[in-house]
Amino acid sequence: MTVVDAAGLTAWVHEFTRLVHEQRDALTQLDAAIGDADHGANLDRGTAAAVAALEAQAPEEPAAVLKTVATTLIKTVGGASGPLYGTFFLRAAGALDGDDGAAFATAVRAGYEGVVARGKAERGDKTMLDALGPACDALDEALGAGKPLDEALRLAADAAAQGRDATVPMVARKGRASYLGERSAGHQDPGATSATLLVEAAATALAGRG
Template identity: 60%
Template sequence: MAALDTAAVADWIRRFRDVIAEKRDWLTELDSAIGDADHGANMARGMDAVVAKLDVGVPGTVDELLKTVGMTLVSSVGGASGPLYGTLFLRMGMTAGPVAELDGAGLAAALRAGLEGIVARGKAEAGDKTMFDAMAPAVDAFDAALAGGSDVGAASAAAAEAAAAGRDATEPLVARKGRASYLGERSAGHLDPGAASTTLLFETLAAASAD
């Protein structure tokens, strides 16, 4: 796939909702070990609210679609996930602009802006055991794949693989941010739930852009 139009972006969001629903208990299990045990429930509630909005009508431009996702998540998701995921999609929308589709360069710029929004909101760095540890490698891998001549589908697949590797690398880390940081050394030995849900985000992007 060379570009994502609004229908493809909406398909991505719906796929993300579906896999969040499927993995809800797993995400909650991860969060129960080092957090408030609400990540799965919060993300499922937020994504259900997003899809309910899309069922009423999909906005005609990519920026309005992504902003709708972001604003809905901010207003419907509790904990840290709402502001972080909301910021991700709002920044993506602002960068995408009022276009009918995102080509590789446009999607790369939007993803990079979303990552920067997460950093600005959460102040996370590599190794802090947060969603950043999956998001940053994914965005870097997307950029590298594009630079190597890949289309959106192949670049998204590379991003998903990098996100999964970043997620898995959080297991031995001691958390330095968020609720998990209160546990100190006891936070080691567990996957970060935010990195896990971020990986699902990129895996569903790869699936949506492969069709």
């Protein structure tokens, strides 16, 4: 069954955009505590522009959907989250080969690895990788065990949320929060929080697709 078509990926981006808009102020407040109070505003602006670009261009190829999102985010978001989320979608677009759950998981992992390379961070640094990494692992593991994609994505979203929650006691080693040193502990990472929304959005948008 075709689960990863242009319509499904477009629905994913729409749902991510909706969640970011809904959580905009919460993301900004998390960023105000350990960063510079712009994460919600920037991602909201960028995802809204990505949705507008998808509506204007209506790409038919699944990879073209991801690439349109990537270039729009790189053009509009700025800061660290623009290049990082942009690179995630760009690498995912390049790695997308096929239309089943396994192809989706491969694309998402390529996106994750792109973020690792661009940001030169690793898990445990209190960044978006702390949500994306566990999500990729959970997705691969569930699909490997023969679970259907929507169940696997639900498990991935749970893993992302756990990873996000685990950032609270961490001392940041990358990004603006690292300037605070020990004072960054005790706060949930805004990047891991928005990355969890990205995985949540996939679980919601691709539910019932196999």
